[in-house]
Amino acid sequence: MSTSFLYHVFGLVGYNYVKTQYQGNAIIFTISHKREKLQCPACKSRKVILRGTIKRRFKAFRFGFKIIYLELEVQRVGCLDCDSVRQVPLGFADPRFSYTHAFERYALELSKHMTIQAVARHLSVSWDVIKDIQKRYLTKRFARPCLKHLQTIAIDEIAVRKGHVYLTVVMDMDSGAMVFVGNGKGADALEPFWKSLKRAGANIEAVAMDMSPAYISAVSEHLPKSAMVFDHFHVIKLFNDQLSTLRRNLYHEAKDILQKKILKGTRWLLLKNPENLDSGKKEKDRLEEALHLNQPLSCAYYLKEDLRQIWLQKNKAKADRVLTDWIKRAQTSGIKMLMKFAKTLSAYRSGILAYYDYRISSGPLEGTNNKIKTMKRMAYGFRDMEFFKLKIMAIHESKYALVG
Numbered sequence: 001m002s003t004s005f006l007y008h009v010f011g012l013v014g015y016n017y018v019k020t021q022y023q024g025n026a027i028i029f030t031i032s033h034k035r036e037k038l039q040c041p042a043c044k045s046r047k048v049i050l051r052g053t054i055k056r057r058f059k060a061f062r063f064g065f066k067i068i069y070l071e072l073e074v075q076r077v078g079c080l081d082c083d084s085v086r087q088v089p090l091g092f093a094d095p096r097f098s099y100t101h102a103f104e105r106y107a108l109e110l111s112k113h114m115t116i117q118a119v120a121r122h123l124s125v126s127w128d129v130i131k132d133i134q135k136r137y138l139t140k141r142f143a144r145p146c147l148k149h150l151q152t153i154a155i156d157e158i159a160v161r162k163g164h165v166y167l168t169v170v171m172d173m174d175s176g177a178m179v180f181v182g183n184g185k186g187a188d189a190l191e192p193f194w195k196s197l198k199r200a201g202a203n204i205e206a207v208a209m210d211m212s213p214a215y216i217s218a219v220s221e222h223l224p225k226s227a228m229v230f231d232h233f234h235v236i237k238l239f240n241d242q243l244s245t246l247r248r249n250l251y252h253e254a255k256d257i258l259q260k261k262i263l264k265g266t267r268w269l270l271l272k273n274p275e276n277l278d279s280g281k282k283e284k285d286r287l288e289e290a291l292h293l294n295q296p297l298s299c300a301y302y303l304k305e306d307l308r309q310i311w312l313q314k315n316k317a318k319a320d321r322v323l324t325d326w327i328k329r330a331q332t333s334g335i336k337m338l339m340k341f342a343k344t345l346s347a348y349r350s351g352i353l354a355y356y357d358y359r360i361s362s363g364p365l366e367g368t369n370n371k372i373k374t375m376k377r378m379a380y381g382f383r384d385m386e387f388f389k390l391k392i393m394a395i396h397e398s399k400y401a402l403v404g
Contacts (some may be wrong), residue, residue: 010092013228016031018031018032025065026069027069028069028070031071038077041089042079042082051077055074055078056071057098058070059069059125061100061106061308062123062124062233068082070092070093075097085200089340094357102215104133104292107130111130111134116130126209138390138391138394139390145393146175147179150179152172152358153204154208154231155190156169156365156369157169158369166184168182168190177328177396178395186212187215194222206228206229206402207219208231209228210362211235228350233362233363233386236308244270244271247267250294250297253262263297266290270287300337303333308331310322316353327346330342368395375395
């Protein structure tokens with residue numbers, strides 16, 4: 001076998017072919033260093049003497065049902081110029097691992113289409129080997145994102161294990177890329193992000209977020225000149241939660257058996273958009289019957305539908321009028337829940353209307369959060385939280401299978 005073959009098949013330069021061995025499903029190519037190519041790793045001098053070897057075997061790639069290995073005596077050299085004694089660098093492999101750079105690249109390429117477990121099985125290595133290969137790549141690529149050109153961002157939190165483990169995520173609204181994943185939730189989780197943002201010198205114009213007091217306080221402190229845009233998805237979700245509570249309270253307060261029967265099971269009907277009601281299941285009829293029998297519920301339901309109109313206007317001035325009218329109707333409804341929610345909207349009025357200045361929302365981030373939840377479910381959780389966070393940072397590129 002010629003050195004040309006070693007170069008074209010394995011990308012090897014500076015080695016001689018010695019022999020080939022066949023052991024079970026393994027094909028082992030033994031190679032050796034070319035003496036004339038040896039040089040000092042420290043000063044690059046060729047005035048070196050041989051100082052012993054260590055036998056190593058590296059997994060190269062899979063060929064059909066066979067695994068190809070490269071085996072050699074890795075040379076140590078002593079330098080006559082700088083007096084150092086070091087192992088000669090290999091070029092084709094990192095001496096810390098038992099596989100070549102080509103094997104690593106192949107594993108990464110397979111990872112675009114296959115799960116970690118499937119790649120590991122195909123290449124006859126452990127799950128952890130493929131995970132570590134991915135983790136090193138992801139660390140190099142995504143651990144330190146460029147924040148300098150950030151202009152608009154979205155902030156949200158996700159539950160990794162509900163009630164126990166949370167992560168706070170920040171998305172670049174222009175590119176859709178994740179730029180930060182922090183441990184925990186609330187203001188403290190964002191501290192590392194603010195420090196990185198300050199070092200980068202980014203000029204953030206607007207932040208899409210929910211009406212969390214912790215986020216409001218943190219953004220006000222660290223980005224005092226940035227506009228806060230309170231996301232309409234969160235506002236509507238907050239109202240829907242209140243509507244569900246109202247329905248539940250009315251059900252428990254109802255003394256009429258028929259009224260109880262009609263209210264029971266109407267939660268999802270109340271939360272559905274009218275156009276999504278299933279006529280085949282007579283959902284519209286059931287909803288109208290429930291609303292007809294209960295005035296507070298009817299009032300809250302129609303205000304829920306009108307709430308969406310705040311974000312569907314042509315300009316900010318019209319949206320302001322719609323919001324003002326909504327708050328007035330809720331305040332005069334006589335329904336405690338609606339009056340309380342009207343007070344909330346009044347307090348966060350500027351952030352709600354800021355949508356018309358920047359047209360951003362955390363909708364894309366919510367979609368990404370759903371992908372993260374799917375990734376977590378299908379991977380049965382991640383033992384390595386740092387790896388999980390790196391996967392989240394890379395999720396917008398979709399270059400890797402999301403499961404393990």
